[in-house]
Every structure is written in structure tokens, then in C-alpha cells.
Amino acid sequence: MTAVAPLVKLPFPKQPKYGPAERAAVLQLLDTGHLSETTRGPATASIEDAFAALAGTAFALSFNSGTASLKAALHAVGARPDAGVLMSPMTWISPITAAFQAGSFPVFADVGAESANLDTSALTESGDVSAVLVTHAWGLPAAMETLTAVAAVPVVEDCSHAHGARHAGSPVGSWGTAGCFSLQEAKSVSGGEGGILTTNDQAVYERAMSLGHHPHRLQAELTLPELVATADTGAAHKYRMPALSAVIARQQLASLPQRMAASEANLAILRDVLHDHAAPIAVPDPGPGSVRGWYGTPLRLLQPGADAEALHETFAAQGIPVRRIYPDWLASPLLHTPALLHRYWPHLQHSPWRPPDPGAFPHYRQARRSTLILKIPTVAADDYMAQVGQALVHVLTHRS
Numbered sequence: 001m002t003a004v005a006p007l008v009k010l011p012f013p014k015q016p017k018y019g020p021a022e023r024a025a026v027l028q029l030l031d032t033g034h035l036s037e038t039t040r041g042p043a044t045a046s047i048e049d050a051f052a053a054l055a056g057t058a059f060a061l062s063f064n065s066g067t068a069s070l071k072a073a074l075h076a077v078g079a080r081p082d083a084g085v086l087m088s089p090m091t092w093i094s095p096i097t098a099a100f101q102a103g104s105f106p107v108f109a110d111v112g113a114e115s116a117n118l119d120t121s122a123l124t125e126s127g128d129v130s131a132v133l134v135t136h137a138w139g140l141p142a143a144m145e146t147l148t149a150v151a152a153v154p155v156v157e158d159c160s161h162a163h164g165a166r167h168a169g170s171p172v173g174s175w176g177t178a179g180c181f182s183l184q185e186a187k188s189v190s191g192g193e194g195g196i197l198t199t200n201d202q203a204v205y206e207r208a209m210s211l212g213h214h215p216h217r218l219q220a221e222l223t224l225p226e227l228v229a230t231a232d233t234g235a236a237h238k239y240r241m242p243a244l245s246a247v248i249a250r251q252q253l254a255s256l257p258q259r260m261a262a263s264e265a266n267l268a269i270l271r272d273v274l275h276d277h278a279a280p281i282a283v284p285d286p287g288p289g290s291v292r293g294w295y296g297t298p299l300r301l302l303q304p305g306a307d308a309e310a311l312h313e314t315f316a317a318q319g320i321p322v323r324r325i326y327p328d329w330l331a332s333p334l335l336h337t338p339a340l341l342h343r344y345w346p347h348l349q350h351s352p353w354r355p356p357d358p359g360a361f362p363h364y365r366q367a368r369r370s371t372l373i374l375k376i377p378t379v380a381a382d383d384y385m386a387q388v389g390q391a392l393v394h395v396l397t398h399r400s
């Protein structure tokens with residue numbers, strides 16, 4: 001049997017993830033002989049100042065992971081053991097476990113009919129919660145003006161897919177009481193690993209810092225009466241960002257605008273091909289005044305009965321660079337095994353937490369059936385994107 005060549009014949013266009021600027025920054029740091037900053041040293045200050053500028057916030061605080069920044073944010077805004085954190089299941093697992101880690105628990109709600117983000121109606125229907133966690137899923141900003149207007153409790157944004165994104169003219173990470181960004185390697189700004197918390201609220205900044213930054217930094221920066229007496233310890237988790245990650249991420253942030261522009265131009269080429277052929281597939285748009293971030297981009301299959309799982313195999317066989325959305329956490333054994341949950345997070349033994357109904361949330365179910373994530377090159381890739389568009393059209397129009 002002869003193998004049939006895939007429809008996408010060109011290789012995925014890419015440049016090295018870390019280039020000369022990152023290399024120079026690492027070497028320069030090594031030459032200083034200091035890879036660990038216990039205070040807000042030069043590498044730490046540089047990445048924090050750059051993220052505060054990106055998000056337009058008064059403060060940015062660095063962490064060694066996005067997960068640690070989420071835990072710290074939920075702790076700092078007052079997530080409570082007796083009232084959970086409202087969130088959609090359309091996210092990575094660690095925003096969910098961050099609620100447990102912060103001494104609270106997730107309260108799940110549906111996404112919008114046309115969006116992969118938390119639906120505003122969830123805020124009025126959810127009962128008593130102590131915080132709301134909104135993931136800007138796959139770079140498309142959530143409707144923050146409505147969510148923040150309706151929420152009666154602090155809103156934390158998870159911007160891990162959305163570095164540089166803007167909603168209605170304002171950067172993600174500036175809308176909520178706090179914003180969190182992962183700098184893990186798959187993200188559009190990477191330090192290898194790392195996380196950032198942005199906020200305009202000094203109390204949130206200090207409480208988040210007290211959880212896992214070094215006493216040298218706590219002694220230098222804490223001012224809140226509730227915290228100053230403990231500045232020689234804090235909670236002594238270890239959450240600060242290694243200086244190596246900070247200097248790499250700083251260079252990545254400097255080149256983010258070029259990658260965003262190239263990704264945007266590539267997506268426009270794809271859209272044109274799909275539009276010209278009236279392909280039954282939608283590329284969700286961030287809306288007027290908004291700018292998408294990049295963690296792949298979602299494609300919504302419009303054919304009735306579309307099955308993203310089956311199409312994933314077909315698309316991938318044709319060389320189309322798709323991946324599945326996240327696993328369905330609502331069905332994950334972790335959330336349905338009380339013995340394990342109680343061992344990891346003992347406060348759940350005396351908590352209103354209840355395991356989620358894996359069949360709930362019709363919009364989330366529909367989004368799972370109809371959404372695939374398309375990887376978009378971060379360098380100019382006109383021919384490649386045209387080929388991907390034509391391959392998508394071909395597969396969708398030749399399906400029985």
C-alpha cells in the first residue's frame with residue numbers, strides 16, 4: 001500500500017524559541033555570579049516592571065510558576081473555605097487546584113453559548129462565592145467589563161493564554177483585582193518556568209508576596225499592619241522566580257509584539273481562505289477594541305454533529321497543526337476521590353465543596369464537541385497558512 005501524502009506539505013514555520021537576545025541575557029547574568037535574588041534585585045525588578053507596563057498596573061509580582069501566582073492571588077483577594085471560587089471548567093487543571101491550595105474550592109459554572117469563557121449569567125446564579133476566576137481561554141479575552149460590573153466579589157484573571165491581549169482597549173491583567181500569567185515554556189512569553197501577578201491593589205500585592213517570597217524582600221516591602229510583624233518569615237512557601245527565568249522572560253516580552261503581529265497576519269490569511277470557500281468553521285474574534293493573545297487559536301466547527309475528537313485525527317493526518325482542548329476536568333478522578341482530596345487539602349473535610357456533575361453545563365459540552373486549537377506560526381508564513389486553510393476546506397467539504 002502506498003502512503004498518501006498529507007495535504008499540508010510545507011513544514012511548520014518557526015524560529016528558535018530562545019534566540020541571541022535570551023542567550024546574551026543569560027550569559028550576562030551568569031557573569032554577575034548571582035542567580036538567586038532574595039530582594040527585588042535587578043532581574044526581578046526588570047521583569048516585574050515590564051509586566052506592570054504590559055498590564056498597565058501599579059504592581060507586578062514574580063513567581064516561579066503561573067500556578068503559584070494563582071494560589072497567591074486567590075489567597076490575597078480573600079478566597080474562603082466556606083465560600084468557593086467561581087470558575088468555568090474550560091481551563092488548565094491548576095486554576096482549579098489553585099482554589100484548593102488557597103484554602104477554598106472551585107464552584108463550576110458554564111461558559112457562554114458563543115465563547116469559551118465564563119458566562120456572565122453564572123455570576124448571578126452561583127450563590128455565595130468568595131472570588132471569581134476568569135481564564136481568557138486560548139487568548140480570547142473574556143467580557144471583563146460585564147463580569148467585573150456584575151461580580152460582588154473580587155475577580156482574578158488567568159491571563160496565561162493571553163499575554164499582551166486587550167479587552168475593549170484595556171490590557172488583560174488590569175481588569176480584575178489581580179491578573180495571573182504563566183511563563184511556562186509553551187506560553188507566548190516564556191522563562192522556561194515562571195509566573196506573574198499583576199494588581200493595582202497594594203494590599204493584594206503584599207499579601208501575595210507574604211506567601212512565598214524571601215524574608216529579605218518581605219522586610220524591605222511589607223507595610224500592611226497585619227503582615228509587618230511576620231516579615232522575617234512570611235508563610236515561607238518558596239515561590240520566587242529564579243533570576244535565570246526572569247532575564248529570559250524579559251527578552252521574550254520585548255519580542256512579543258513581533259510574534260503577535262506575525263501570528264495576527266498568519267491568521268488573517270487563514271480567515272481569507274476559509275471565507276472564500278465558505279468553510280463550515282469559525283475563527284472566533286475578540287471583538288471591537290480588543291486584541292487576542294496567543295496560545296494557539298480556537299477553531300469552532302459549525303457543521304451540525306461535528307465531532308472535534310474524530311476530526312482531530314483526520315486533520316492531524318493531513319498535517320494540519322491542531323491539538324485538542326484540555327481534558328474534561330469535571331470527570332477527572334481527582335475531583336471524585338474524597339480520600340485523595342482530603343489528604344491533599346484537609347480543609348475540604350469540613351467544606352461545602354461537592355464534586356461536580358460531569359454532565360452539567362451544556363455550552364461547555366457543546367464547546368468541547370466543536371472546538372479544536374490551531375497552532376499558528378509566530379513568523380511570517382503566508383504560503384503555509386494558505387496551505388493549512390485549503391487543507392481545512394478540503395477535509396470539511398469531503399466528509400460524508
Ligand SMILES: Cc1ncc(COP(=O)(O)O)c(C=O)c1O
Pocket residue numbers: 065066067068091092094095135158160161182183184193194195
Ligand atoms: C490557563 C492556565 N492557567 C494556569 C496555568 C499554569 O501555569 P504554570 O504551568 O506556569 O504553573 C496554565 C499552564 O498551562 C494555563 O494554561
